[in-house]
Each structure stands twice: as structure tokens, then as C-alpha cells.
Amino acid sequence: MTPDHPPGLDLDRLRALLDRERPGLVDGPLTGRLIEGGRSNLTYAVTDGGSRWVVRRPPLGHVLATAHDMRREHRVIDALHPTSVPVPRPVLLCEDEEVLGAPFYVMEFVEGTPYRTADQLVPLGPQRTRGAVLSLVDTLVELHAVEPAQVGLADFGRPEGFLDRQLRRWGKQLDASRSRALAGIDELHAALGRSLPASPAPAVVHGDYRLDNVLIGEDDTIRAILDWEMSTLGDPLTDLGLLVMYSVPLEVPESPVSTTASAPGHPTPAELIERYAARSGRDVSAVSWYTAFAWFKLAVILEGIHYRFTLGQTVGPGFDRIGELVPVFIHHGLTTLQEG
Template identity: 40%
Template sequence: MIPDGVEVVQSRADAAQLASPPLLILEAVEKFLDAQGLGSGPLRWARIGDGQSNVTYRIERGTDVFVLRRGPRPPLPKSTHDMVREARIQQLVAAEGVPVPRILAVCADESVLGVPFYVMSFLSGITVADKVPALLGSPEQRAATSAAVVDTLVQLHRVPVTAGGLATFGRPDGYLRRQVERFGSLWSVNTTRDLPDVARIGRWLGENIPQSQTASVIHGDYRTGNLLFAADAPARVLAVLDWEMATVGDPLADLGYLTATYSEPGSTSTPLELTGVTRQPGYLSRHELVDRYQEQMPLDLRELNWYQALALWKASIFCEAIYTRWLNGERPDDTSFGPSLGEGIPRLLDGARQFAGRSSGVDF
């Protein structure tokens, strides 16, 4: 008997013995790859990343290496974890020169793994997280790493969205108001505790929505840790990863998120501090990131603090959903991130208050 909770099995017969479905059925994936002409022979697999949302695997067949990306186990909330959409937007921005992995195959047939998935090329590179990469460790390369983060964001925001396939990927008119209203409605669904700052900050955001100046493709989770860098100098981005939240909307939402979650000396640590190395000397500061962006994008950034407050407020709400699932025993293998959110989410809210210009303990 196969124990429950196993994420990868060999066959459908093995999968049928589980109370909850596995994430990979190797024989099914092999058959799909065969039909697509992607490698041959048995699979070897390894999970990539933490998989807080969607799940990514390295797949080897002989000398061929691929990456398979799929959503979590069903049931899935409506309109989330849309792998077909995620693959398609990468294909469209790739055609405009944005660096992304090459999409090799898309499977919309849920009978294969229970959810749609896609297969993309494997790129050999590095992510910048809690350690400085050796070949990018000089002061010059640290500054170049930060600069590459901004320059790639500018490249994405310059992609035209008024015609063609990208025009169907979002409704830029009213984007910011929908963000405030949607996330505001999610708090009561996702929490078991009372944190009054959620409503206070949400009210402030709703009363001070800026006028969007333009529309662009926005990544939705744009940060240093979601970029794959070449492993040698000079610092350059090989690919932007994790397009789950991408849409067409206000580009300053990306810049606000990038800078609000960016670590610099003296910044408060939050659950979204996923690339702590930028606290070290040599990396650009938040202010320098903003200046570099504005040099290349003709946008008024005087209300960027609103977008930064929005970023941390939204983060507090989606992190609360994770925390509640952990409290309910739905994340039994999570021994660090989930438990940290009890105190981490109030820190996110404190950060949002600061960007909104409100001191802790002072009502709006």
C-alpha cells in the first residue's frame, strides 16, 4: 500500500491507491512527452523551489532536461492556477524579446495529471536569494545585478499591449480599483483573527486610488528572486520566472511591489524578504532602483508610495490564507513559513502603514 501524501507515483494504478491525488504520474508524463517528441525513455525528477502555489519539477529523460509546471492539487479556486494562460502570456512576451524559458508543450487535458500543465526548456543559471553568487560578488557586479533587475522590468513594461494577443490578457481600465476591492473582500474568507489595520489600510487605498498613466504587461510577482541570472559576469537576466499573476494593468504596480519587498540596509524584515542579500554593500538601494526606472520610463512616480502600500497590504491578505491553512493542519510539511506568518503578517501591515504615511498606532 502506498502511503498517503506521496506526490509522485509511477502509474495510475499507484495513484488510485491514494486518498489525495499525486502531483506527478510518471507513466502519464512519459506518454505525453512521447506524443510531443520531447526526449525518450524513463523519467528522473526533482522538485524545484518551495511550491507555495504552483509546483515546478525538473524532468530528465536521457540527456534531455525539461521543466514541468502545474497547479497544486484540486480543488482549485476559480480563475486561479491557469497553466494554459500562464504559458500563453510567456509565449507572447517572448515574441517581444522578454527573456523567458521557451514553452515546449502545453497540456490542457486534465485527464493526464488532474490539472493542466506545461513543459518548458531548462535554463542553467542561478537565482539570487540568501547568498551572493561568487561570480557576481564584486561591488560592480552587485550593482549590475540590481540594475539588471530594473532594466528587465522596463523591457517588460515597454511591450506594446494595445493590439494582438496581449490585449486580451487584462482590463487595464479600473485595474487598481478592482485590486483593492477584490483583495479587501478576501480577508474575511481567509482569516480567523482580527487585524484592524487590514480594513484601515484598505479604506485608505480605496479613497486615494491614483490615475493610471498607461497600461502594460505586469508580472504581478516581480522581484529579484523570480529572475534567473547567468552564472557568470557580467550580471544579466536569462529569464523571468513564475508568471502566475501576470496580466495587463498599471506598470507601477510592479514597481511598487519590487521596491516595497526589496531588502536594503535598515529595512524591516517581513515574510516577503526572499532576497536578503541586497541588504549587503554594493546592491542598489530602493531609491536608486526607482531612479533607474524613471530614467527609462516617462512616468510620474510621485504617488509610488500608494503602490508600495498596496503591495504589502495585498501580501498580508494572501499570506493570511496560507497562515490559516497552516493553522488548520492543511500544510503539515510546512515547519517554517506558515508558523512565521503569525507575527510576519502584522509586520507586512506595519510596512504598508509606513508607505501610506501613517505611523503605527495612529488611526487613518
């Protein structure tokens, strides 16, 4: 494959499909490139020289269809697009695997920047950084204000018992990745189970809501929320807990997992919580539990990456240091729960 024809993207078949299903949309030969940064599903930018679109498909050689459900991702952005929640305009869902070798969907290309590290935020300056992160909270409030039934998402998940299922799910993930003793992780898991909060009314939950999963425009507003692969109906405060967790500086030199929290002007976790509470009207008194759960979940994810690295299944810069971060996340989880 050439750079204009990346693996997993047959541009001739894609063009034929678009000409058939959306006649007049494409005006000229298509070229495409893989957009780096995604951890799971593959994302491509495609253009005819005038207009641009984005194609999302599962990884090459994927096996777990449930983890790469294109219909689900397309459904949620299609439902949210008419609302005030910023998502790309959906163009097409294709479940015919003959076209690209897997189901995929096409959406509009949205201009904007995903900020992944504190260093990337520094050129914005403290005031613009603060504004961008606060807009992240405001947009989350807008998402959680959407009434699922009114946008056709009443059956998008099973909110009853959501937190209990989440905790059990990540406990199983931990068991599947056990290759060494991890002081405190079972204690954290058990403590979370003993203090499950009562969930508020269910909402559309993004599942991985943070600064590098949104596109920030030049006016520092959020142009689009991306990466809906973990979205469902559930407890909205799980999104808030994850956002708060990513707003705590890790204070680990040259960490292979970075947050944007140390950028000058970045609001504190307390400011984010207060803003969410004021704008949503929700009771956030149990936010420490949700934040501790986010630390636990990320500890499990990182331990899984470390486990695969020890088996030689994951290669690349930084993976050799993932394992040393896991105890840091466990410590933060325990401390957060105790302080709550």
C-alpha cells in the same frame, strides 16, 4: 513514487504525449524531479539524459482552476518569447487531464539561479549583487514596453478600473482571513482607496515580480522570468511597487519571510525607482501608493497564512512566526503612504 517519478508526474504518459506531439524531441527514457520553492503550482525538471525541460502543473488535488490556469501561463510566455523579454521557450500545452490528472505545459529548462535571501547573494559580492538587482529593473522596463496587441495579448486582462478591482479583491481576501484584531489594516485599506492614482497606459503585468522569480545567469543577467500565474493586463506600476517593497529591509531578526534588501551592494529603493523612471519614461510620482499597496497585499497574504496555521491547516518551520510579521507590514504600508 520513486524520486525519478515524483507524485503528479506520470513520465510514461508524458513521454507518449511528447513523442506524438513533438516527434524526435525526446531521445531516451525520461526521469524527473520536483523543483522546490514554488508556493502554488508544481514545477518539475525532466530530462532524457541529454536535454532538459520543465513541466508546470497545478497542485495535487487543486480545486480553484482560475488560480492555477495553465493555459494562461503558457499563453503569456508563448507571446513574450519572440520579444526581448527573457522567458523560457514554450514546448507544449496539454489540457487533456487524462495525461497527468490536470492541465499542464512543458517549456525549455533555463540555466540560472533564483536568489531568495540576502545570504544567498553575499557570495556574489557587492558589485555583482548591485548589477543583478539593477538588471531586474531593466528587464521589468522591457516587459512593460511590450505592446500587448502586437503580441496577441490585447484581451489578456481588463485594465479599466484595475487598481480599484485589485483593492477590493484584497479587501475581500482580508475579510476571509479575519481571526484577530489588526491595528491599522482597515485604516491602510481605506487610505489606499481614498488616494487611488490614475493608471498609465496598460501593460503586461507579471504580478509577483521579484528576484526569486527570475533566473540569474553567471554573467549576472536575467536569463528567464518565471512564475507567470498572476500575470494580466493592468497598471505596470504595481510591479514596480512590489519590487520596491521587497527592496526595503524588514529588520526582523530571523524573519520567516525574507527579502534580499540587506545584501551588501543591494541598490536602495530610491535607486530602483529612479532607474525605472529614467529607462521607461513613466511618471513614478505616485510610487509611494503602489509600494504601500504592495505592503497591504503582502500583509493580507501573510494574515491568510497565519489564519490557516491557527486552524492547523499549515505546518512546517516558520509558520508559527508569520502572524507576528503582519503588523510590521501594516506599519510599513501606513508609513509609506504618509511619506508619499
